Amino acid sequence: MDINQIRYFLAIVETGGFTKAADSLLISQPSLSVSIRRLERELGVTLFERGGRRAVLTPAGQFFLGTARAIWDRYQFVLNGLRDFRSQPTLRLGILRTFRIDDFSKMIIIFREKCSNAVIEFRDGTVKDLHNWLEQGEVDLIVTELTSLEDTETSLALFQQDYLLAVPQNHPFAHRDRVSLAELDDQPFIGRNNCEIWGRAPQMFEAAGVEPRVVYLADREEWAISMIKSGLGITIMPVWQGLSDIVYVPIAEADLSRTVGLKWRAQQNSDIVKLFRVFAANYAWQGV
Structure with missing residues (x-):
């Protein structure tokens, strides 16, 4: 069954006959008849009574009519929706x-x-x-x-972004050229749960004998930034330009970046x- 067969079937019902339906569809009547016969063979029933002046639906045709209209309406709905995608990608x-x-x-x-x-x-x-x-x-x-x-x-x-130590502007590290990992020991630290390097941070700290005191685990960058600005902790994070009240300081033993x-x-x-x-x-x- 294809959508044209549904369209042809509904046209015959609406016009009342094969000849008028063929005219409205701009196809020949033999082509229309062949298409309907194929539909009937596929469904295994006769949809129209043949021989009269008008195309009369059989009981099976009456049953199929509701489904055919629903299929056609759904098809038109899909077409309209796809048209919106073309005009509004x-x-x-x-x-x-x-x-x-x-x-x-x-x-x-x-x-x-x-x-x-x-x-x-x-x-x-x-x-x-x-x-x-x-x-x-x-x-x-x-x-x-x-x-x-x-x-x-x-x-x-x-x-590309470098990862540096982000501290509030009044932090003792804020005026340093660089800090060592060892100096982060017992510092209040903002963990960044979704950071691409956060999974490697424990090994990096452990190798340096450092155990930062994690005071908060932030899911998003804005939370981490806000807490640093408020003086609640420090963290290692990508460098973002134009942030007020935050100073970025290089870490001596860590050369980290992301693309x-x-x-x-x-x-x-x-x-x-x-x-x-x-x-x-x-x-x-x-x-x-």
């Missing part, structure tokens, strides 16, 4: 939870000015979350940490995805 983005939402929001606002008809949906998660969503087709692009093993056909580096970029599926070739990739590559990332 949707871009689904996944973004690192350790990315400042303020900087990301500014970028999205500028992109919307360039592509005002686009619908942009985004969700934040860990590196693992983002890759799972991308593989499962739940997002079109992810803004994530890139490794040296990335496929250049499906990834694009955007910027942030885009990743997409190889088969993802929609115009809106291509447009965003070009935009992101040329965007002035002012907060990093």
Whole structure:
């Protein structure tokens, strides 16, 4: 059964005959008759009584009529929905939870000015979350940490960030050129749950004989930033430009950084995805 057979069946019912239906459909009557016979063979029933001046539905045809109308209505609903996608493309983005939402929001606002008809949906998660969503087709692009093993056909580096020690501006470390890991021992420390290096931090501290006093585990960057500004602790985090009341200090034994970029599926070739990739590559990332 195909949608044209449904359309032909309904046209015969609405016009009352094969000849009028064929005229309204702009096809020949023999072609219409052949299509209906094929439908009847597939269903295993006769839908119309033959031989009269009008096309009269059989009991089976009456039963099928409601279903045919429902199928046609649903088909039209799907067509209208897809038409909206063509006129208003949707871009689904996944973004690192350790990315400042303020900087990301500014970028999205500028992109919307360039592509005002686009619908942009985004969700934040860990590196693992983002890759799972991308593989499962739940997002079109992810803004994530890139490794040296990335496929250049499906990834694009955007910027690099150093990881430094972030302290409040009135902290004793704030005026230092650098600090050692040993000096972090027993310091009130803000843990960043979703940080890409947080999993390596215990080994790094243990090797230096350091045991920071973790006073809070932050799920998002804004929480960690706010707590540092308030003087509640310090942390190792990516460098964000323009933050007031926070000072970044290099750590003598730690040379840490991350590369942030885009990743997409190889088969993802929609115009809106291509447009965003070009935009992101040329965007002035002012907060990093």
